[in-house]
Amino acid sequence: MIPTSHPRYKSLITRERMATCARSGVVAMEGLTAHGRGEAFDYLIGEVTTPGAAEAERIAAALFLTAKHPVISVNGNTAALCADAIAELQAVSGAIVEVNLFHRTEERILKITAILTKAGCTVIDGPVARCIPLEHDRGLCHIDGIATADVILVPLEDGDRAAALVSMNKTVIAIDLNPLSRTTQTATLPVIDEVTRAIPAITRELKGLDRKTAETLVRDIDGKKYVRDAIMTIKGRLIDVLD
Numbered sequence: 001m002i003p004t005s006h007p008r009y010k011s012l013i014t015r016e017r018m019a020t021c022a023r024s025g026v027v028a029m030e031g032l033t034a035h036g037r038g039e040a041f042d043y044l045i046g047e048v049t050t051p052g053a054a055e056a057e058r059i060a061a062a063l064f065l066t067a068k069h070p071v072i073s074v075n076g077n078t079a080a081l082c083a084d085a086i087a088e089l090q091a092v093s094g095a096i097v098e099v100n101l102f103h104r105t106e107e108r109i110l111k112i113t114a115i116l117t118k119a120g121c122t123v124i125d126g127p128v129a130r131c132i133p134l135e136h137d138r139g140l141c142h143i144d145g146i147a148t149a150d151v152i153l154v155p156l157e158d159g160d161r162a163a164a165l166v167s168m169n170k171t172v173i174a175i176d177l178n179p180l181s182r183t184t185q186t187a188t189l190p191v192i193d194e195v196t197r198a199i200p201a202i203t204r205e206l207k208g209l210d211r212k213t214a215e216t217l218v219r220d221i222d223g224k225k226y227v228r229d230a231i232m233t234i235k236g237r238l239i240d241v242l243d
């Protein structure tokens with residue numbers, strides 16, 4: 001039993017949920033390591049949405065609004081952490097929700113689909129094909145989903161697929177706390193924020209956005225700016241500790 005007075009209560013409760021979801025097979029065992037890496041970068045960033053990330057979240061909302069065929073790609077960690085938030089983003093954006101896994105098994109796909117469905121998502125199903133140029137199982141996707149998407153949100157992604165999607169001329173919005181990862185370096189728009197803060201923020205922005213403003217926001221996206229902003233935030237925080 002974790003006391004609510006514990007200074008790291010939220011983090012500890014989230015860890016407990018991730019461990020439960022790993023035991024049930026929703027989260028891959030490797031996903032626990034990925035979560036720990038995310039926690040470490042969130043610590044460095046200050047466990048808040050930085051002004052740079054808030055700006056990226058507004059642009060992400062604009063990309064959803066102006067997209068013809070937006071897709072939200074969901075893995076085990078993301079479903080365990082924020083299925084409800086994904087359902088709300090889907091309701092507001094009309095995007096397709098597709099389960100796409102690094103550690104792919106049919107059993108895990110069914111379990112993750114069940115969590116998302118319970119939260120209120122409509123999850124695309126049916127046959128998959130190797131539509132992304134990757135030897136790995138992450139290359140498998142739905143023809144009416146990721147394969148034909150113009151804008152794809154990829155939370156907690158591995159870099160290979162983000163790069164492959166960009167090479168297919170897709171607009172890739174990544175959510176990843178690590179400003180040094182290949183995902184944040186290659187995505188069209190890296191949102192360097194914790195996923196449970198980032199997805200509700202994108203939904204909030206989307207609710208208040210009009211098409212004309214959105215069209216202006218998506219012109220000339222400079223993804224590297226958000227990488228630089230996050231690195232400067234971390235650098236500033238580290239220097240402050242030394243002072």
Ligand code: PTJ
Pocket residue numbers: 027028030031032033034035036037038039041075076077081100101102103104155156157158159175176177178181193194195196
């Ligand atoms: O469910 P599966 O089989 O698809 O596997 C999912 C994982 C996450 C295991 C898989 O995609 C993977 O190995 O990812 P990586 O390469 O470890 O990348 C995950 C990235 O997400 C890392 O750079 C972490 O820093 C970041 N991350 C972890 N937790 C969070 C996060 N970013 C934002 N919010 C988080 N809560």
